[in-house]
Amino acid sequence: MSTPPVLANSTGTCKQYEPHCIGHTQKALFYTGMAMLAVGIAGHLVSVQPFLDEQEDRVNNNTPIRDCLKLPGFTLVVIIPIVGAIALPYIKPWSLRFGIPAICTVVATLLFFTGWRTYDKVEPQGSPLTNVCRVFVAVAFKRSQPFPLDSKQLYKKDGEDLQSFSRTRFLRCLEKAAVISPDEKLEDQVNNRWRLCSVAEVEDAKIALRMIPMWLTFIVCGIVSSIGNTYFVEQANHMNRKLGKWNVPLPILLLLFAWVKSLFASFASCFLKKSKKYAPPTGIAIAMIFSILCCITAARIEIRRLRVIRKHGLLDKPDEKIPMSVFWLLFQFFLLAGLDSFFEKSIAAFYNHQSPESMRKYLGFFTKGVFGLGFMCSVLSVYVVGKISEKGGKTNWFQFTLNKSRLDRYYWVLAGLSSVNLLVFVLVASSYRYKNREAVDEDVVDTGGAGVPSDGNNEAECCSCFG
Incomplete structure (x- = not known):
């Protein structure tokens, strides 16, 4: 939509690819498209591989059919970018250079939605960055607490072994996040995830900062x-x-x-x-x-x-x-x-x-x-x-x-x-x-x-x- 010929049909401006034909509207559309493209690529990089892994783990009667489709699907994924890379430079009008990928993207989106009902949908598991933030919040609440001298004062989840963690002296102040307060019931502290963290979560935060x-x-x-x-x-x-x-x-x-x-x-x-x-x-x-x-x-x-x-x-x-x-x-x-x-x-x-x-x-x-x-x-x-x-x-x-x-x-x-x-x-x-x-x-x-x-x-x- 940012190219002069496209806008000229409705605005009556000139249709040539010349500086005087490119106004504020074209520039606004162009840079908006660039920003949306960046967001789209970011979403693609983050989502596609995990999504494919989730679908690959699915085992049902359709598995042999899906396996048969893998080779032609992979072939298309490889061939289309190569053909596009060779062909697009020979297409002169920018309206077509932008328009062809736009049409391909629309088709790909429609094809994606055709399988919406059959995709495996996995519930979100939470972000590890949240756990790191929880450690800092818990330390802020317990800043007046003394440093733990005994590992028995530290909270650990079921299955966590204190001996498996080095309890590094680096950023030792973060260990306050795992200190069990004697003034409150342990169950209440555990339920308040932003006030008490496990030793494993504290060590993860230390490693991330290191x-x-x-x-x-x-x-x-x-x-x-x-x-x-x-x-x-x-x-x-x-x-x-x-x-x-x-x-x-x-x-x-x-x-x-x-x-x-x-x-x-x-x-x-x-x-x-x-x-x-x-x-x-x-x-x-x-x-x-x-x-x-x-x-x-x-x-x-x-x-x-x-x-x-x-x-x-x-x-x-x-x-x-x-x-x-x-x-x-x-x-x-x-x-x-x-x-x-x-x-x-x-x-x-x-x-x-x-x-x-x-x-x-x-x-x-x-x-x-x-x-x-x-x-x-x-x-x-x-x-x-x-x-x-x-x-x-x-x-x-x-x-x-x-x-x-x-x-x-x-x-x-x-x-x-x-x-x-x-x-x-x-x-x-x-x-x-x-x-x-x-x-x-x-x-x-x-x-x-x-x-x-x-x-x-x-x-x-x-x-x-x-x-």
């Missing part, structure tokens, strides 16, 4: 990862994409990036199977090294691109194709694929091995949240770096066109920031108190954070990564 310093170091990786979807793509869009006589569509390069990313993910999975305790932080450090190399490589290639622009007098011709092969960008794209793969797999394994048991099903969302926060911080970093670069009357590194911008200097800044972040991460990771889960017979390296049982044969599993 992970925050390390979690903050992940944001820089998200900042570096964001440039792959922004500046890398914009660079590629104005470079020579000829491969023989074929003008390679930009989505093909992104699909190639996705394929290399899956290859790196296989290596990362095999690496993380070697050790459950120290492999995840090591993998995160490897991802940060990839981020440094990616930024350095991107800076060097951008310097070469700017030289070609100056040589051919294209500084004031932003729409002209730059006579430099787009395949020069593959180096930085592949390094970025290594960053994304090792980071996603390693951070998922780290969360799985070190986070509270109650939070494990939410681990994949934490990973996506880190990347999302990094994407938002990348906008802030561009603004800050731009303001600093223009001090003293100098030219801002970020101009209206890439040809006049100095992305190479911004990439060097990100390389330096990534290097400092790596040092900070090493310090935080070396002082982190790791949970010893070597005895647990499970291994999770999937980015979704779902538990995958392990048979203990690491070598066989490693080989299966490439099979």
